[in-house]
Amino acid sequence: MKYSTPTAPHPFPLPRDPANMPQTMERDQLQQLILDSVEDSGIASFKGRVPVGLGRSTARALMFKITCHCGVTAMLSVDTPEDASEERTLEMVPHLAKALDNQASQFRRFPCEAHSRMSMG
Secondary structure (H helix, E strand, C coil): CCCCCCCCCCCCCCCCCCCHHCCCCCCCHHHHHHHHHHHHHHHHHHCCCCCCCCCCEEEEEEEEHHHHCCCEEEEEEEEEEECCCCHHHHHHHHHHHHHHHHHHHHHHHHHHHHHHHHHHH
């Protein structure tokens, strides 16, 4: 039986051919590469579940955390395209690391009183 491309849109997405999909890095590998590239040594991987609503459906949200000396921890995140090739992902690492450093810097500029207020909602 020969497969033909349908002309009408499908009510559900068709699976992609794995042979044509770009190779992607594992989440832990990518997080470690980014951590190795950040300047702020206080940034760490966040191993918990990603809160609902973070990241887009076409992106992979990578979560990190940073803790102030006052004890408040902030979540930091960067997104990578879900279907980015490994080569493209490696090209993005310096930019992702810079984005995390910027987020960490913003968090550190807040006084501890502001951290406390943020942690209460």
